[in-house]
Amino acid sequence: MSGTARSAGAASFAAARDYLLTHREDYGKARLGFRWPRPTEFNWALDWFDTIGQRHDRPALWIVEDDDSEQILTFGQLSRRSNQLANWLRSHGVARGDRLLLMLGNQVELWESILAAMKLGTVIIPATQMLGPDDLRDRVERGKVRHVLTTADDTGKFAEVPGDYTRIAVGGPVTGWQDYADSAAAGEEFTPDGTTRADDTLLLYFTSGTTARPKLVEHTHMSYPVGHLSTMYWIGLEPGDVHLNISSPGWAKHAWSNFFAPWNAEATVFVYNYKRFDAERLLHHMERCRITSFCAPPTVWRMLIQADLRTLRTPPKKVVGAGEPLNPEVIEQVREAWGVTIRDGFGQTESSVQIANTPGQPVKPGSMGRPLPGFDVELIEPVTGKPSEEGEICLKLDPRPVGLMVGYADDAERTADVMRDGYYHTGDVGSRDADGYITYVGRADDVFKASDYRISPFELESVLLEHEAVAEAAVVPSPHPVRLAVPKAYVVLARGYAPDRATALSLLRFARERLASYKRVRRLEFTDLPKTISGKIRRVELRNRERDLHDHGGNGSSAEFREEDFPELKSS
Incomplete structure (x- = not known):
């Protein structure tokens, strides 16, 4: 040159x-x-x-x-x-x-x-x-x-x-x-x-x-x-x-x-x-x-x-x-x-x-x-x-x-x-929006429908991350016989918090108070998150896991907490 x-x-x-x-x-x-x-x-x-x-x-x-x-x-x-x-x-x-x-x-x-x-x-x-x-x-x-x-x-x-x-x-x-x-x-x-x-x-x-x-x-x-x-x-x-x-x-x-x-x-x-x-x-x-x-x-x-x-x-x-x-x-x-x-x-x-x-x-x-x-x-x-x-x-x-x-x-x-x-x-x-600002919704293959509503995992995860007990969270669709799917959160807890019923209730209530009814997190599980070598969450692995767990109308994991398991949420 x-x-x-x-x-x-x-x-x-x-x-x-x-x-x-x-x-x-x-x-x-x-x-x-x-x-x-x-x-x-x-x-x-x-x-x-x-x-x-x-x-x-x-x-x-x-x-x-x-x-x-x-x-x-x-x-x-x-x-x-x-x-x-x-x-x-x-x-x-x-x-x-x-x-x-x-x-x-x-x-x-x-x-x-x-x-x-x-x-x-x-x-x-x-x-x-x-x-x-x-x-x-x-x-x-x-x-x-x-x-x-x-x-x-x-x-x-x-x-x-x-x-x-x-x-x-x-x-x-x-x-x-x-x-x-x-x-x-x-x-x-x-x-x-x-x-x-x-x-x-x-x-x-x-x-x-x-x-x-x-x-x-x-x-x-x-x-x-x-x-x-x-x-x-x-x-x-x-x-x-x-x-x-x-x-x-x-x-x-x-x-x-x-x-x-x-x-x-x-x-x-x-x-x-x-x-x-x-x-x-x-x-x-x-x-x-x-x-x-x-x-x-x-x-x-x-x-x-x-x-x-x-x-x-x-x-x-x-x-x-x-x-x-x-x-x-x-x-x-x-x-x-x-x-x-x-x-x-x-x-x-x-x-x-x-x-x-x-x-x-x-x-x-x-x-x-x-x-x-x-x-x-x-x-x-x-x-x-x-x-x-x-x-x-x-x-x-x-x-x-x-x-x-x-x-x-x-x-x-x-x-x-x-x-x-x-x-x-x-x-x-x-x-x-009208001013040309763009808001991230999620990966095209991560966005899902629940009761015919489009759900952005990122929006729900952002709410959960505001709770002091949550270190990381990933939301995926969990199969449901009526709604097609409901939002389920896989949660990594911050130090000092126990993966028990009380923590689950606190998180479900917290999300319930901050999200529209159709966006509610209705199931959650405390666990580590699968990630790529660069640290990105592999939601596809979690989605596949949910499908396998609930295939043919079966139940979810024994470690899963569901909204319907908490009568106290009905009055909140």
């Missing part, structure tokens, strides 16, 4: 980024005037990241360990280190178009490796360290992996994973594996071997598989690096911010907020590696390191509010949540303590953020906001296939948003299905 081509791609990217920064709190202007840059040639690591270090040498990555030790690397240092690594990897046969399975923790080598692979034009398959040999065998085989880069501690998992792939270990020499530390002797100047086209494959993500075998999501050198301009805009990131995102490597959200979005904004990526979550310790480091921007999944937010949030004297001004919508109690407690409102955002492994509450705009309780600049969203009614005020959240494909995947690798049939009729179909259901 010539310097002119690199400059053209970088210039269009920078112009689009600067437009969003300029209108960071003016949703109307950002929506109206933003246009996706669409360069034909673009390598984000070479054309964007490396140039930041040339302009100034701010901290790019700040990692604090559980023992309070820390590492801080500038944009320039990471640029040079990734050049060394790219040169060394090339000498070991890692080439353009090859597929590299990358399985590291939140350590400096992870960021170095992503940048180096991008510079080489190598396709990255991110993997969480929680994977076992069976999952890794599937990824190596279906992902057509040519190279594996992992920690020395995890190399043993690959003893049961056949394949002729290069083996590279971080953290010490391992017999039969190349030692990553040797890359430090390579040269600091890197010359690409050719052009990186913007539509070349960059990332292949295995989804977490809540309903089926993980899909293989394909992203390009444009769809994630450029697409995450929307994520930068949602969070409100600016040059000089110190952004903390609680996320594990291997999942798309890590690339969203621990890589592309903050570095698009020239902000610092901050990571706190803890062995066990400790809210007080987290707040201490947020104060000490002056965190200005914070993103966490609902589970972390729910644990965080158990601590005294007011101990954080300089709270971040930008706070967001993603993964699942947050319940109102969490949002209110954070607002009271920090004077800021947590802003939800909606996206998928398949895309950058599509819908969100953006900085400077009113936040409506329960709503995840409005379509982001560059995304045209329709709610498609499933029966008629027409736009409606409630329906499946879909993205218009004309013009196609840059932040959307190419499709599912090696699965043309599934790709065609989700890209049908001029829309990308998310599989999620939402409702839109």
Whole structure:
């Protein structure tokens, strides 16, 4: 790729980024005037990241360990280190178009490796360290992996994973594996071997598989690096911010907020590696390191509010949540303590953020906001296939948003299905109000009917989570001879609460007082929840369990509590 081509791609990217920064709190202007840059040639690591270090040498990555030790690397240092690594990897046969399975923790080598692979034009398959040999065998085989880069501690998992792939270990020499530390002797100047086209494959993500075998999501050198301009805009990131995102490597959200979005904004990526979550310790480091921007999944937010949030004297001004919508109690407690409102955002492994509450705009309780600049969203009614005020959240494909995947690798049939009729179909259901705000209803295959009423599991779960005894909840349809189905809640209790009749009565009464009669939780069971490896609840497993338990008119579990078992509820 010539310097002119690199400059053209970088210039269009920078112009689009600067437009969003300029209108960071003016949703109307950002929506109206933003246009996706669409360069034909673009390598984000070479054309964007490396140039930041040339302009100034701010901290790019700040990692604090559980023992309070820390590492801080500038944009320039990471640029040079990734050049060394790219040169060394090339000498070991890692080439353009090859597929590299990358399985590291939140350590400096992870960021170095992503940048180096991008510079080489190598396709990255991110993997969480929680994977076992069976999952890794599937990824190596279906992902057509040519190279594996992992920690020395995890190399043993690959003893049961056949394949002729290069083996590279971080953290010490391992017999039969190349030692990553040797890359430090390579040269600091890197010359690409050719052009990186913007539509070349960059990332292949295995989804977490809540309903089926993980899909293989394909992203390009444009769809994630450029697409995450929307994520930068949602969070409100600016040059000089110190952004903390609680996320594990291997999942798309890590690339969203621990890589592309903050570095698009020239902000610092901050990571706190803890062995066990400790809210007080987290707040201490947020104060000490002056965190200005914070993103966490609902589970972390729910644990965080158990601590005294007011101990954080300089709270971040930008706070967001993603993964699942947050319940109102969490949002209110954070607002009271920090004077800021947590802003939800909606996206998928398949895309950058599509819908969100953006900085400077009113936040409506329960709503995840409005379509982001560059995304045209329709709610498609499933029966008629027409736009409606409630329906499946879909993205218009004309013009196609840059932040959307190419499709599912090696699965043309599934790709065609989700890209049908001029829309990308998310599989999620939402409702839109008169002001254009969209509220999440649930997964299309999670929403069910009871007595001919549509029930959103998320709405009922949000109510249950407001009860102090509930740590987690999942609502699914439980077969009923008259109503077709009734809502049943599977509940994980908070510490100190017993799974007994008294707790069940308290929860059923609590939900009864806060929900319309047709939405009542009429059955519940105290148990652990089945989850994917990324922590998402597998409601499909619970639905199937209910069908099996009640097949042919049979009874439910002996651990199940039913509304009709409590005469005292009839008078309440």
